[in-house]
Amino acid sequence: MLDQMLPAALFSLALVFARIGAMVMVLPVFGEQYVQVRLRLVLAILLTLIIAPRAGALPVLPAEPARLIPLIGGEILLGLAIAGIARLTVTALHVAGTLVAVQSGLAAAQNLDPTQGTQSAVSSNFIVMLGTTVIVLTDLHHLLISALVESYRLFPVQGVVPVGDLARLATGVVADTFKLGVQMAAPFLAFGIVFNVLLGLMNRLMPVMQVFFIAMPLQLPLAFLLFALSVGMMIAVFLDHFVAALGPLIP
Secondary structure (H helix, E strand, C coil): CHHHHHHHHHHHHHHHHHHHHHHHHHCCCCCCCCCCHHHHHHHHHHHHHHHHHHCCCCCCCCCCHHHHHHHHHHHHHHHHHHHHHHHHHHHHHHHHHHHHHHHHCCCCCEEEECCCCEEEEHHHHHHHHHHHHHHHHCCCHHHHHHHHHHHHHHCCCCCCCCHHHHHHHHHHHHHHHHHHHHHHCHHHHHHHHHHHHHHHHHHHHCCCCCHHHHHHHHHHHHHHHHHHHHHHHHHHHHHHHHHHHCHHHCC
């Protein structure tokens, strides 16, 4: 009897781990590249043991090994899709930081972005790290864990992966994310337009003046002042959007 129950229990845990492990690998906060792989693995295993009893009815171990591929592959695909949608919301911080760098003259200062794994502007790195830190400080990362549990009610293991619905949801999230990034950087866009128009007028009125050498010492302090005044508003707007984006995935 035990030799029949043990493989069935391990198969159920493997199905749950396939989805949870894929989501933990991609989710913001938990799946950042600066988080050690061993820590993510331990977290995925612990969440699997906790969520497995609440995962609902799980399919039994199929007699044919070929039927394992669509079951496990579907769970991994579903976990990556749900976590990818949550990851896209954090990309709004990267878009806003890039626009801030372009309008403030800091685009040439590139640094390693630990969340993206590429070179990014300094302001973009700061905003992304600040947003990730605030998510943890405000306990909004608990919503990500709630999304893990709720995913089994929305998408049962025995159900078919709704590729079309997930694609439409991802498309909407991408559009909203880019719009949010532009809205967060709106003060800097207005600042850049006004500042460059004034420089253009000065250059036309006095062509001999070296506008570039006069503009840079003024542009950077004004941009830092504007950033200090608006960064709180930017993070608050992002947090509201983060909660709204996770709304369909949390109870």
